[in-house]
Amino acid sequence: MADDYRFDGLTSRELAETLGLPHVELMESTTSTLDVAHRLASDGCRSGTLVIANHQTRGRGRSGKWSSAAGRGLWITLVERPVETSGLEVLALRVGLRAARALDRFAPEPVRLKWPNDLYIDERKLAGILIEARWREGRLDWVSIGVGVNVRAPDDMPLAAELDPGTQRLEVLADLIPSLRTAATCAGNLKPIELIEWNARDMARGRKCSAPARGTVEGISPEGELLVALADTVARFRSGSLVLDHR
Numbered sequence: 001m002a003d004d005y006r007f008d009g010l011t012s013r014e015l016a017e018t019l020g021l022p023h024v025e026l027m028e029s030t031t032s033t034l035d036v037a038h039r040l041a042s043d044g045c046r047s048g049t050l051v052i053a054n055h056q057t058r059g060r061g062r063s064g065k066w067s068s069a070a071g072r073g074l075w076i077t078l079v080e081r082p083v084e085t086s087g088l089e090v091l092a093l094r095v096g097l098r099a100a101r102a103l104d105r106f107a108p109e110p111v112r113l114k115w116p117n118d119l120y121i122d123e124r125k126l127a128g129i130l131i132e133a134r135w136r137e138g139r140l141d142w143v144s145i146g147v148g149v150n151v152r153a154p155d156d157m158p159l160a161a162e163l164d165p166g167t168q169r170l171e172v173l174a175d176l177i178p179s180l181r182t183a184a185t186c187a188g189n190l191k192p193i194e195l196i197e198w199n200a201r202d203m204a205r206g207r208k209c210s211a212p213a214r215g216t217v218e219g220i221s222p223e224g225e226l227l228v229a230l231a232d233t234v235a236r237f238r239s240g241s242l243v244l245d246h247r
Helices: 012-019 033-042 088-104 169-185 192-201
Strands: 024-027 049-053 073-080 112-114 118-121 124-136 139-150 208-211 215-220 226-229 234-237
Touching: 012 024, 012 049, 012 169, 024 033, 033 049, 033 073, 033 124, 033 139, 073 169, 088 112, 088 118, 088 124, 088 139, 088 169, 088 192, 112 192, 139 169, 192 215
Parallel strands: 024 049
Antiparallel strands: 049 073, 073 139, 112 118, 118 124, 124 139, 208 215, 215 226, 226 234
């Protein structure tokens, strides 16, 4: 970390004070904020530690590289040490729901969700989520919540979404961080109110898909499973990627 580097005018300490966090690790460039977060967590950093990079050279996503152009988005990982672990299986979905709420006011239309961890505006990807947990002697030690948001779409991704012109990264960050922290404290399966909100934002519900099976998407279960209607049954998927047919 460069001691003199500022993120949109603020130092690491000023960001921590502004966001109400114990520590912000601020970097001009790194491989992935997830890599840095795991290193800090293994060294004993406090819950609520945030890693921010202006640029990632090897940003990670479930399907591979996430384009992390310098100065054009939020490339962050939040370290949390939740005592209650019963919500871990649906944490990515909860983070998505709360992140969508936070991003709505900066977006040209309501943010939509795609199982298991992508946020969209119309048919263009706006943000991605990646959750990585680490265990020690059978107990959860920490969870790293990685989020990438296109504030301005990368030049090399013509199908990427972006937030409204003039949106400031610090404004988005100030709304987003409390949402992520709240999601990390939630226990148990998705609640009925969460499922209602997911269904309202679900870009896949009612659409044909070719993976993880060929059928019609029916939504998600309280356990976070993807529900796909097949010829004579409804299949449930806990993992994998959802590939939608073109409209």
